Amino acid sequence: MALSSLKPALISRSSLPANPPRKKEVVPSKVSTAQATKAVNALFAHAEKERVKKESTQLLSKDEFVWLVIATKKISPEKRVKPIKIQLPTPLLDPRYTSICLFSKDPQREYKDLLETSSIKFIDRVVGMEKLKGKFKPYEARRQLVNEHGMFLCDERIVTFLPKLLGKYWLDAKKQPIPVCMTRKDLKGELERAVSSTYLHLSQGTCTSVKIALLSSSNSSTSPHTPAQALANLIAAIPHIIANIPGGWSNIQSLNIKTSTSISLPLWTCPLGSGEGGRFENMAGVLLSDDEEETEDVEIGSALKPEEVEKMLKEEKQNRKNEGKKRAASEEKISEEVKEKKIKASPAKKTAAPKTEAPVEVKIVAAPVEVVKKSAVSKKAKPTQVEKKVISSASAGVKGKESVVGKKGGKKGGKK
Template structure:
């Protein structure tokens, strides 16, 4: 089973045109992630603490991205390791003890979550991380990504982490995976989708047979379908002008 590349290109073009039209009316609007929304026919048995790494052709994290690294204690040891290796992509290092004490209040966790684009964490502490960071990180899909903190592989681990996106498997039948940015071109986003889709589907129990629908959206748009498991339904998919969430709600009420 394969996605129709032409259809994916039409969808990414339509989505970015809509985003640009809304941005003209909101000068303060920030660039948005582009999400691949995956709906399955059968619910997964359980959720995963560790996100699944998915490679991208065009990375969504760059030199301007804010990166936070969560480490074992003492955090000073790992700050020194980063300095020694000449690694400059990490903006903040937080040890477990500091995470427990300084970021215990809900508001402190919320501010921490909003301050960074991606969180990395020593893979040895991943099992204890969920209760330390709270639900805000999961709601924003910013669960820390596990990396190996051995000196010989650390640079490669960080580079690979920042060149990937992540599939967070939950208990529901719908998952969202960041596959691009509105600052990228429609072609780059489409290539990211085509490049990563088989990696993503391979992690779904039942693979393509369990995929009900695939759509793409921004933070504030409705979802544009790019694949449906029902042939007749797929034929009906048209790339009409996208309504924002308010317009869609008003239409549903009529």
């Protein structure tokens, strides 16, 4: 449902509490109800204006929440894996229209049967550890799983294993799995309380945020909160949140509400100063000690004479000059040593180059020697074409002489 349904509530203050009295009513002795009412009403009005601007350009709507931002004075020394459950009068999600997934231990079928026997019908999917390690190991499969469901629950016995299996995509989507006790007798009540609550994730920083109300929803069947419902959730959640922060109110610096894209609207801010509950409450001793040191310096300076003061100033100037000269001399020595090292290292690089070329020349010269030997052997074994011609011509000459001699002998014999 769009924020257009909230417009009458913003114009007419019938949905909000009556006009606050002149005396400020305080919620858990710190936050003013009048200030909280003004902040909630202004935030909803700003969100309505932003929605009208984005209607023409934004095709798909997203879930938008009202966040309570808690700023602390000190960093929390502990890091808690399990979030803190905070009950709300009007839940953030409606299980009839929001898909809920449960991460369970193995075997997966055992917990599916347990949900059926307990007549729990608002859990849409159960995924075991083996499925997370196998089917949902690829990044695309995990991304699709996050987008398919609006809320994730998990067995509290496997909370420490989930960060490595799920990755950072759950943190980016702000859908961290909520731990539940699957061994309780009233399992249905345990899961219903988990769905209808908001959660405080304590970090090791100085800023923590908690969902308080649903401002707009991507699902048309789910109705967002009205300003009156958001104010009721805010008033109910603040005492439980402060009780679970280390140090309580003495460690709280400010409380603000905002959306994911708006500025922060103040609800309460601690007073400045070193008094009780002030911003610099623990710094009072340090400030006093600094004042005492300043008074001591003034007393010492007033006891000295003007001539002695001048001498002291001259000595300080001379000491500074001497220190500067020593530093310059040391820097020069270091630069000279660096130059000498570079000069010593440079000739070693030049002599090392020709050593690699020597064995290459030996190999190149050795190759034609073998070819020459083979050619010599081949010449002895087989005569060339020139030799063949010479031999053939010599043999032809011998045959010609023999024929001439034969002719002469025949002639002589005939004459006889």
